[in-house]
Amino acid sequence: MNLPNTITIIRFGLIPIFIIMFFSTSSNAIVYSILIFILAGVTDMLDGYIARKYNLVTKWGQAMDPLADKLMQLTVLICFTIKRFLPIWVIVIVGIKELLMVSGGLFLYTQKGKIVIAANQYGKMATVLFYVAIISVAFRLPYYIYLVWISVSFTAYAFLQYAKIGLKEVKMKEIQKTP
Structure with a gap:
């Protein structure tokens, strides 16, 4: 260890x-x-x-x-x-995104030739925004709800970017398999 x-x-x-x-x-x-x-x-x-x-x-x-x-x-x-x-819609959106990320990652790894999508700047930015939003909510900073909206929106955008990369990787893997 x-x-x-x-x-x-x-x-x-x-x-x-x-x-x-x-x-x-x-x-x-x-x-x-x-x-x-x-x-x-x-x-x-x-x-x-x-x-x-x-x-x-x-x-x-x-x-x-x-x-x-x-x-x-x-x-x-x-x-x-x-x-x-926080309102329930926040955890619903983030929860669905995380469930899709985990299941998509498992699918790519187990069914599509051990494809792993590395963390990228979108995911890292989404995490930073999440931390800022949570801290602003905890201390009820002015306009905290807007930071929550921005964080959740960017989280969804990051997910779309990961999905796009995953699809591209699958296509590349299929092209490499073609004789």
Whole structure:
């Protein structure tokens, strides 16, 4: 187990800590839970940076890193929806997108010759916008709902970009198979 993978495991551990803190009766529960959320985001960037810089990329890390990220994001959305910080449509749209991403990724890998779509600038930007939107909602910053709309819209756009790349990869794979 290398350092980036250990950091990913820590991110999985931050999920229940976020939930416990978010629903605690502490007067600073939202501040502490958002700090945990931010810590998860920082460790997400850190483990990827370390893995690439020191050539510590593993198959386990490639699979578990995005899973830890998505589980944290969905956990935050569920918690925010339960407490009515966010309307239900946000989690419906993001949940459908994540379900399609996971099922599409599994399909491309298992049925189309182990095609893997790497993270790109659209996905990374969607993640950054998600963090900004969640922090703005948590602290009820002015116009936070617009940031939520922008984040969800960009998430949908990023999904379309991933789908486009996936279709292109499938076509390239089929062309390579043709004798």
